[in-house]
Every structure is written in C-alpha cells, then in structure tokens.
Amino acid sequence: MYDLRFVVHAPNGPRLGTLPHPLSCDTGWPLDDVPSLRLRYSAHALGADLLASPCEVAVEWSVDGQTWTEDPDSRFLRIKRAVNDVDRTGTAVYEMPGYGWQLRKVVLYPGGTLVDGKRAFLSATAGEILQTFLAEAQARGTALGLDWDFTPERDSADESWSKVLTIYYEPGLDALTTLINLSEQGVCDFRMQGRTLQVFNADAGGELDRDLASGDAPVDLRYGRDIVDAPDEGTLEDLANAVLVVGDDGFRVSFSSGATAGPWGRWETYVGQGGVSDMGTATLLAQAALTRAAAERIQRTRQITLGTARWLPWRDYRPGDRVLAPGDGGVLEPLRIRQITLVRDERGHITGNLILNDRFLERTVRLARRTAGIVGGSTAEGGSGARPAPEAPSPRTPAAPAGLIVNPLAYLDAAGTAQGQITATWGAVITDGGGVALTVGGYELFARRNETGAPWFLIAMTEATDTTATYSPLPVGQAWAFKVRAVNLGQRGPFSAEVAVTIPDDPHAPPVPSAPQLSTRLGVIRIGWDGLGAGGEVMPPDFHRLRIWMQDPLAPGWAEVGYLQAAGSVVVPGQPYGADREVRFTTVDYSGNESAPSPGAVIATVPLVAGDAAEESITTGNLTANAVTADKLAVGAVEAEHIAAEAVTAGKLEAVLTLSTRIVAGSPAAARVELNSAGLRAFNPDGVQTVGISAASGAVAIVGQFASGTVGRRIIINPAGAVDPEIRFYPGSGSNFARMYVDGDGSIIHVSGLSPDGTRRSAVIQRGNEWRAYVYDPATGLAGGGYTLATPSELEVGYNDINANLQRFRFTSAAAEYRGRWSYSGAEAGLIMFALNLNSGSSYSNIGWGATLLSVPLCVVGAEYSSGTGASTLSMFVRSRTTSNFGIAAATTTNTGQPVVAMIWAWRQ
Structure with a gap:
C-alpha cells in the first residue's frame, strides 16, 4: 500500500524522529519552482514536540511500509505555523516551503568594480553565476548547510554547460530569484536533493526531462486504473490572430496568423520591445505571441488513484517526465508532468493529481523562454534596467568589450522560408585602453561569414547604455563570426574577441494533423483532411505536405499511400472487401521536420450490392437518373474505349469542375x-x-532540365549531369557552349566557350568578397592573359600567363602602384620612360623617342654622372621637341671625360 511518512531533522542536522499521526497533509512538487508542504498535526499526538521549534521535515514514500525513500524536492522547512488557543484538539497548521527556499536569504554583494551600479557576469555559465552567489554567501557565514554539486564548467549531471550569459545584477538580488529567472530563460532546470542544490542544462533529456511516453514499455496513465477524474479548464481570454510589434526609432510592423476569424472576429494583441529594429527579430516575437494566442488555453488536471494504479508517483514518474495520459477527448498522448500533488487525509487515505502540459503548451513554454532571451538580451530580472544618462564622453580610445556572446535562432519569414536571427550581448566598456574610467558613446557590431578572408560588415549600432543588439536575416546552416567595439566621439576602440556560431535551421515540426475522415464504396477508400492540426490550429507558413499512411491492423506495417498539400481528399483503390484498413497522417515542413502521427481511424471496404450481378443484367434501362455518380465508379472502371465517339460534349459538362x-x-x-x-x-x-x-x-x-530547343542556338537550364545549378548557352552548331552556374558558397560564375584555336577560355567570378574576370588555359587551368580583380581591400588590372609574366596596376587604400616591366614602344605610347648614356659636352640633339609618336610629348629630364666625381651640380633642360626626337642641353659643360646618365620622363597630353 502506497503511503507517506514525515521525518523530522534538526536544522542542518541529524534525524530526530517521525510524525506518525498527521491529521492531514497536502504536498505539491512543481517543476523548476519551490515545493510546498501543508501539514495539520495535533499538539496531543505523538511526536508533536518535534514541531515545537524550527526544524526540517522530510516527506518519504513507500509501497510496502518497509523501504522508505526521500526523493528530490522532498525536504521542507518548518518556518510558518498557525494555532488556535481555544481549539481543544490543539491542532496546528504548518506551511513549509522546500529547503531551497533558503536561497531567498542569499543575496549578491557588490564585490569589485560595478558597471552603472551593477555587478557584471561576462560570458558566464549558470554554474558560475550561482556558485558566485553561494560561495560568497557561505564565506560570510550564510546558508552553511546548503550544498551544491555543479561547477562553473559542468552541471549536476556532469555535462558541460550548453549556454553562457553576459548579464548584470543589482547588488541585493537574491539567489532564488536569479535561479528561477535563469530557468525561465531556458538556461537551466533545477531541484533540491535533500540539502543539495542540483542544476541541469534545460530540456537536455536528462534527470528533469525524461521521455517515458515512448519505447516498449511506456508509462501509460489510463482512465479507471490510474486516473479517476480529468477536469480541464479552458479560457479564450488570451486568444488573438493579429499582433502589432513596436520597436525602436518608429519601427512598427503587424502580423496575422492567417487563421480564420474567432467567434467574435479579429482580435489583436501587442508586443512593445525596445531594441527591436529588424524584421527577423520582430517576426520571432510576433510568431511567439501568435502561437501563445492561437487557441484556447487549457489546463489539464488528472486526479490519480493509488489503490489500483499500475504507475505510482515518484516510483515510476516525477515532475518533468513525459508520460502517456488522456488528453483531448480522452485519447492517450504524450504529456509532460508540470506538478505532482499528493493529499493524505485523516484516515491515511492518499489521493493526488497531476498538472499536465501537452505538446502545444510545452512549445509555448519553449517560445516564452526563447522570447525572454531576445527581449532581455540574455539578462535576468534586475539585470538590464534603465541607466542614468551618461555624461559627455571624452575623446579617448575605449577598451575592447569583453564577454561577447551570440545566440542564434531560426524563424519563418512570410514565405515560410527558414531564416536566421541573432541576439548579441557583451560587457559594457567603462574604461579606456589604459584603464582610466570612461563613458563611451555607443557600440558597433560587425559580422562576416566564418571564412578566412571574408569581409566584415557593420550590422548594428547601439547607444551607450545598450549592450545588446539583434540582427536578421541570416542564411540557416552557415557559420558566421561576430565582433564588437566601443565608439567614443568618433574614436573607435579595438575589437572584442571574435565569436563564431552556426545559424540553426528550423527545428520545429508542423502541428500534429487532425484525424483522417474516411468513407468507402466499391473497394475504394476516400481519405479526407480538413487542413488543420489536431487542436484545430492552422498549419504554419512552412507547411509542405500531409503524408497519408495506411496499414492492415492484422499485419502491422505503415506504408505511404498518398499526400496532400492542402485540405482535400485522396482516393485509395484496390482494397479487398471487408478488410480493415487503419489510416493516419503526419505533416512535413520545407526543412524536412516531420510531426508525430495523428490519431488513427479504421475503415473496412464494402461492396455496392450483396453479390455480383450477372453479366449484362444491369442496363441503362434499369438505372434511375443520377444512380451512378463519380464516387460509385472504381478507379480505371471507365476507360476511353467504353465511351463512344462524341458521347461526351461540352453541354454535358458543368461550367466549373x-x-x-x-x-x-x-x-x-x-x-x-x-x-x-x-x-x-x-x-x-x-x-x-x-x-x-x-x-x-x-x-x-x-x-530538372529545361531547354528552349533541341538543336541550334538554345538555352538549357539545369542540364542533366551538372553538379551545380547551371545555365548553358549553345551556339548555332556544335557543342562549344558558354555557361553560368552557382557554386556551394553562393558565387556566380560565367565561363565562355573555347577560343577558335581551342587554347583559351575567359571567366567571370562574382563572390560576396571578390569580383574577377580573366583569361585562362583550359588544358591546365592556369592564367593565360589579361585579368581584373576587385576585393574589399584592393583593385588589380593586369596580365599574367603560365610563364609568370605578371604586369599589373594595383590600387589599395594606402597607394596606387605598378608592378612589372614598363614598355613605351609604338606610336600610341602615352607614357615614355628611359635612361640614356651621354658623352661629356654641353648639348645633345636628335635623341629619338623610339618611334614617331602621334603628337609631340612634354618631357622632363634628370642627369647624373655615371661614375667618378663630377661637378657639385649638373643642370640640364629640354629643347627642340618633335614627334620623333628631342634635344637637351646643359647649363654648364659637363666634366671632360665623365659620362653622363640622363633619365627621361615624357608624356603625351
């Protein structure tokens, strides 16, 4: 027989005894909250003296009266009592919170440098934050009996922490508020094991997230055996099918769920959130709000009986577990236990109830956690409130921000396509590079594809008091890097350390579809679907198709027999008369996520008449008008040869089919x-x-392949055998085609056909961070001629070939330069540079340009002695310029016998 007993312990001390005669008790164990115990006990009963002073009470359970177990969250503090002096029974009522309630008495002290009066935790895990609270408190002599089994690096299940936070807390904030808020943001789950605090990664499938609803032996709570009452409380108070999102700088956008109007038509709701200025973040917030407001909110309470039950609380299930239990209409479905309550009356009879969440409510909880992370910027209550207006910043270089964290999420845009959104949070900069106090003017957040050489882009700017930024859209499945820097009156500081994240794809399957609607005639089964989910919800924008599954219940094995992309029906032929067929649905989105199966439905095919009719015994004269309709004809029963020529005319068809x-x-x-x-x-x-x-x-x-023709000049799109998406352009004859394709990183590449001699091709490559046009040798793939290259850091125009004859102009932010050998031959030469050896003398004439130019150039000349010691100065000037030659003269005669080198620079205007 299932029973509870109450064991008294001294505060943080040993076991003192039991309370054998409670008048009644009511114990509640919620998930991620503080449990409670309400105990009625007579002052005349054995053991009452143990309750006379503050103590701890442990609730233990047993099924045989021999082995007793204290499970998690079952240690309570006797801190509140109520008595009535005129009550001769001496009954006292004790209201006891769980042992973890003491975390309310652990508060955060300032400890070190504060940022706007708050204590910073930069890139910190939940374990690091909570251990800071607890260790510092115990160092001050507070909560010495409370223990914990997690570390800053690993949770209580010895798993690495899956999330980090950059967060600011006001001194004086208590540890319990912090712990519950971390749980609400989806960072962790928690419980007490005796006097030990245990904290786990949230929704990690571990101790507080067990799946007992699947497998060979699921925990199935059934009416009559385990459950005796199943009240549901529903409300439409929060129903809405449109939402207005208002952000910063006049940003406003409205969204509609696409659902049909409610009983009273369109209802609206509102989300106001500072810091939101991009469509992706607004879409995430709107989708979360519309999902929460999409349907009637139902609290499912299931009263359990312990006398006939197969499955017992704590022995077989506990808060956080997923079990099979009666849901809508009494159909068994996976439901998560949010709270267990057990009540023991004066006769020792124990009853209880469970509060359960279905898939819809659990998804709402996850959306609420996700939204808290977006709008809170990964900060907890008391973490990022309003701050005083800063004083005018001084023009010094800020220090680099610390603690940058980036939280990526997926959302669906208006077309149902999965897109990425990020929320970035970093530590406030409060000093310059030398450590002197400084108030900055704002921050700049940069991002790029996480590839070497990819360019950085400025994606967000924030004010001085805002250390959180959001951005969207980003392509899912790609890795992106982020960095942030502080800005002070135009003086930009160094960047933070880079953080790389992969943008996730949409992980959520569409809703479980509603049950099939079945009918049958002549061995043909008609399967209908109303286009809605099992709870009446509208399919999301990324809904792709409904898969239709069928099996023989006597020979199980589901096979897909069709699909639908909207409400409608399909016909499945060829089923034997009288044979049961079970049908169910699943839904699939464009990301490939598939829902759990819908409730099944069974139907057996039946013939139109009791037996077969003799051949030709039924003629048109035996049939009344409209006796044979479309649903009475088997698939393939009426073929073309059964219809006389011109028997079906336009007049026999309705205007609209x-x-x-x-x-x-x-x-x-x-x-x-x-x-x-x-x-x-x-x-x-x-x-x-x-x-x-x-x-x-x-x-x-x-x-697949699409062609504008089969021969001659034509275009073929997505040709068979192509590796990448491709378009080919064919000439009038032959197969020397040009092509354009897109490679794996989104680059667009244009490739010409072969040159007439078959030795060259040209190509143009367009990437996000590069544009290149060049000629190359198709046999080797090496450079074979002129090229142009543009990147975010340079522009090059030049020539390159297999023999490394590289000549180029190069332009950067620092300089313009030419690299290679310079040639000035030819009549069209516009820039002429050469050096000339001259003998001693005072003038030189008829120095040739090297060709007869198209116009007379301008010219400057410089000279120096090529060897030995000459005059202190050597001054020369140009005279007699023509299109073919020029002359130069020296202001003074050069030293006899000393050769002179003249350097000429000329150009044509």
Whole structure:
C-alpha cells in the first residue's frame, strides 16, 4: 500500500524522529519552482514536540511500509505555523516551503568594480553565476548547510554547460530569484536533493526531462486504473490572430496568423520591445505571441488513484517526465508532468493529481523562454534596467568589450522560408585602453561569414547604455563570426574577441494533423483532411505536405499511400472487401521536420450490392437518373474505349469542375501528371516532382532540365549531369557552349566557350568578397592573359600567363602602384620612360623617342654622372621637341671625360 511518512531533522542536522499521526497533509512538487508542504498535526499526538521549534521535515514514500525513500524536492522547512488557543484538539497548521527556499536569504554583494551600479557576469555559465552567489554567501557565514554539486564548467549531471550569459545584477538580488529567472530563460532546470542544490542544462533529456511516453514499455496513465477524474479548464481570454510589434526609432510592423476569424472576429494583441529594429527579430516575437494566442488555453488536471494504479508517483514518474495520459477527448498522448500533488487525509487515505502540459503548451513554454532571451538580451530580472544618462564622453580610445556572446535562432519569414536571427550581448566598456574610467558613446557590431578572408560588415549600432543588439536575416546552416567595439566621439576602440556560431535551421515540426475522415464504396477508400492540426490550429507558413499512411491492423506495417498539400481528399483503390484498413497522417515542413502521427481511424471496404450481378443484367434501362455518380465508379472502371465517339460534349459538362480529390495520369506513386486542389504537378519515375503550377498563385516551378530547343542556338537550364545549378548557352552548331552556374558558397560564375584555336577560355567570378574576370588555359587551368580583380581591400588590372609574366596596376587604400616591366614602344605610347648614356659636352640633339609618336610629348629630364666625381651640380633642360626626337642641353659643360646618365620622363597630353 502506497503511503507517506514525515521525518523530522534538526536544522542542518541529524534525524530526530517521525510524525506518525498527521491529521492531514497536502504536498505539491512543481517543476523548476519551490515545493510546498501543508501539514495539520495535533499538539496531543505523538511526536508533536518535534514541531515545537524550527526544524526540517522530510516527506518519504513507500509501497510496502518497509523501504522508505526521500526523493528530490522532498525536504521542507518548518518556518510558518498557525494555532488556535481555544481549539481543544490543539491542532496546528504548518506551511513549509522546500529547503531551497533558503536561497531567498542569499543575496549578491557588490564585490569589485560595478558597471552603472551593477555587478557584471561576462560570458558566464549558470554554474558560475550561482556558485558566485553561494560561495560568497557561505564565506560570510550564510546558508552553511546548503550544498551544491555543479561547477562553473559542468552541471549536476556532469555535462558541460550548453549556454553562457553576459548579464548584470543589482547588488541585493537574491539567489532564488536569479535561479528561477535563469530557468525561465531556458538556461537551466533545477531541484533540491535533500540539502543539495542540483542544476541541469534545460530540456537536455536528462534527470528533469525524461521521455517515458515512448519505447516498449511506456508509462501509460489510463482512465479507471490510474486516473479517476480529468477536469480541464479552458479560457479564450488570451486568444488573438493579429499582433502589432513596436520597436525602436518608429519601427512598427503587424502580423496575422492567417487563421480564420474567432467567434467574435479579429482580435489583436501587442508586443512593445525596445531594441527591436529588424524584421527577423520582430517576426520571432510576433510568431511567439501568435502561437501563445492561437487557441484556447487549457489546463489539464488528472486526479490519480493509488489503490489500483499500475504507475505510482515518484516510483515510476516525477515532475518533468513525459508520460502517456488522456488528453483531448480522452485519447492517450504524450504529456509532460508540470506538478505532482499528493493529499493524505485523516484516515491515511492518499489521493493526488497531476498538472499536465501537452505538446502545444510545452512549445509555448519553449517560445516564452526563447522570447525572454531576445527581449532581455540574455539578462535576468534586475539585470538590464534603465541607466542614468551618461555624461559627455571624452575623446579617448575605449577598451575592447569583453564577454561577447551570440545566440542564434531560426524563424519563418512570410514565405515560410527558414531564416536566421541573432541576439548579441557583451560587457559594457567603462574604461579606456589604459584603464582610466570612461563613458563611451555607443557600440558597433560587425559580422562576416566564418571564412578566412571574408569581409566584415557593420550590422548594428547601439547607444551607450545598450549592450545588446539583434540582427536578421541570416542564411540557416552557415557559420558566421561576430565582433564588437566601443565608439567614443568618433574614436573607435579595438575589437572584442571574435565569436563564431552556426545559424540553426528550423527545428520545429508542423502541428500534429487532425484525424483522417474516411468513407468507402466499391473497394475504394476516400481519405479526407480538413487542413488543420489536431487542436484545430492552422498549419504554419512552412507547411509542405500531409503524408497519408495506411496499414492492415492484422499485419502491422505503415506504408505511404498518398499526400496532400492542402485540405482535400485522396482516393485509395484496390482494397479487398471487408478488410480493415487503419489510416493516419503526419505533416512535413520545407526543412524536412516531420510531426508525430495523428490519431488513427479504421475503415473496412464494402461492396455496392450483396453479390455480383450477372453479366449484362444491369442496363441503362434499369438505372434511375443520377444512380451512378463519380464516387460509385472504381478507379480505371471507365476507360476511353467504353465511351463512344462524341458521347461526351461540352453541354454535358458543368461550367466549373471543382476538384475535391486528385486526377492522375500515369502511376499514382511513380511517373505521373497529377491535378489536385493545390494545382498541377508532374513527377518523374522516382516520384520526385519535376513541374508544379500553383492553383493559388499561378506560380510555375520546374525541377530538372529545361531547354528552349533541341538543336541550334538554345538555352538549357539545369542540364542533366551538372553538379551545380547551371545555365548553358549553345551556339548555332556544335557543342562549344558558354555557361553560368552557382557554386556551394553562393558565387556566380560565367565561363565562355573555347577560343577558335581551342587554347583559351575567359571567366567571370562574382563572390560576396571578390569580383574577377580573366583569361585562362583550359588544358591546365592556369592564367593565360589579361585579368581584373576587385576585393574589399584592393583593385588589380593586369596580365599574367603560365610563364609568370605578371604586369599589373594595383590600387589599395594606402597607394596606387605598378608592378612589372614598363614598355613605351609604338606610336600610341602615352607614357615614355628611359635612361640614356651621354658623352661629356654641353648639348645633345636628335635623341629619338623610339618611334614617331602621334603628337609631340612634354618631357622632363634628370642627369647624373655615371661614375667618378663630377661637378657639385649638373643642370640640364629640354629643347627642340618633335614627334620623333628631342634635344637637351646643359647649363654648364659637363666634366671632360665623365659620362653622363640622363633619365627621361615624357608624356603625351
């Protein structure tokens, strides 16, 4: 027999005894909160003296009366009592919080340098934050009996912490408030084991997140055996199908869930959040708000019986576990235990109840945690409130920010495409580079693809008091690096250390679909779907298709028999009469996430008549008008040869044909053309869609090769055998095509056909951080001619070949330069530079330019003795310039016998 007993311990001390005769007790164990015990005990009962002074009471359970167990969160503090002196029974009521309530008495002291009066925790784990509270408190002599088994590096399950925070706390904030807030932000889960605080990574599938609803022996709580009452309380108070998001600098945007109007039409809600100025973050906040407000809010309470139950609290399940329990309509579904309550009455009879969350409510909890991380900038209550206006900053170089953390999330844009969003948080800069106090003017956040040489982009700027920034959209699945710096009156400080994160894809499957709607005639099963989730919710924007599964209950094994992309129905032919068929659905989104199965439905096919009719015994004369309709004809029963020529005319067809199912030409599961309520689709022999025409928008999507012709000058898009998405341009004859394609990093590459002699091709490459046009040798892939290169740091124009004959102009932010050998031959030469050896004398004429130029150039000349010692100065000037030659003269005669080197620079205007 299941029973509870109450064991008294001295405060932080040994066991004192038991309380054998409680009048009643009510014990509640919530998840991620402080448990409570309400105990009624008579002053005349044995053991009452143990409660006369403050003590600890442990609640233990047993199923045989021999072995007793104190489970987590079962140690309570006797700190509050109520008595009535005129009550002759001497009954006292004790209200006791769990042992962890003492964390309220552990407060944060200033300790070291404060930032705007707050204590900073930069890139800190939950373990580091909480251990700081506890260790410093115990060093002051506070809460000496409280222990913990986590460290700054690892949680209580000896797992590395999965999240870090940059956060600021006001001195005086208590540890319990901090712990609960960290839990609300999805950083951790927690409980007490006796006097030891245990903290775990949140939603990690461990001690506080066990899945007992699946596997070979799930914990299934059933009506009559485990559950005797199942009250549900529902409210529409929070219902809304539109939301207005208001952010900074006039940023306003509204969103609609797309759901049909509620009982009273459109209802709206509001999200106001400073710091939001990008569409991605606004979309995340709006989707979270609309999800929470999408349907009736239901609290599911299940009253349990312990006398006949197969599964017992604490022995078989505990708060945080997922179990199978009756949900909507009494159907078993996975539900998470949010609280266990056990009540023991005066006769020792124990009853209890469970508060359960379904998938929808659990997803709402996760969304609330995610939203708290966005709007709070990874800070807890008391962490990032308003700050005093800073004084005018002085023009000094700020120090580098510390503690940069970046939290990436995925969201769905208006088209249902998964996009990435980040929330970055860093430590405030309060000094310059030399450590002198400084008030900065703001911050700049930069990002780039996490690739060597990728350019950095400024993505956000914040004010001096704001150390959190958001940005979107970013492509999912890519790694991005981030860094931040402080700015002070235009003086920019050094960057923080870089932080790299991978932008996650959408991890959430669509809602579980509603149950199939089945009907049958002539061995044909019609399977219908209303387009909604099991709870009546609308499918999200990234919904792709509903998969339809069927099995023989007597020979289990699910097989996919069709799909739908919107509300509608499909027909499954060829099923034997009288044979049961079980049908269920799953939903899939564009990211490949698949929902759990819907509730199943079973149907057995039936014939139209009791037995087969004799051949030709039923003629048209035996049929009344409209006796044979579409749903009475088996698939394939009426073929072309059964219809006389011109028997079906336009007059026999209604003006509009509305499809409630699909029309298939070809194999239903292989190569086919299919018309359904979503539009027209074509599939290849592997069942992969190749053509799609949307009935809603008329948009055309073509998968596979598309050609403008088969011969001659033509374009082929996505040619068969191509590795990357590609377009080919063919000439009038032959196969010397040019092509354009996109590679794995999003670069666009244009490649010409071969040159007439077959030795050269040209290419143009466009990347986010590079633009290049060049000629190359297709046999070797090496450079073979002129090129142009543009990057964020330079521009080059030049020539390069296999023999390393590199000549180029190069332009950077620092200088413009030419590298290579300079040639000035030819009549069109515009810039002429050469040196000339001259014999001693005072004038020199008829010095040739090297060619007859198109115009007379301007010229300057410099001279020096090529060897020996000459005059202290050697002055020369130019005269008699023509298109073919020029002359120079010296102001004084050069030293006899001393050769002179003249250096000429000339140019044509």
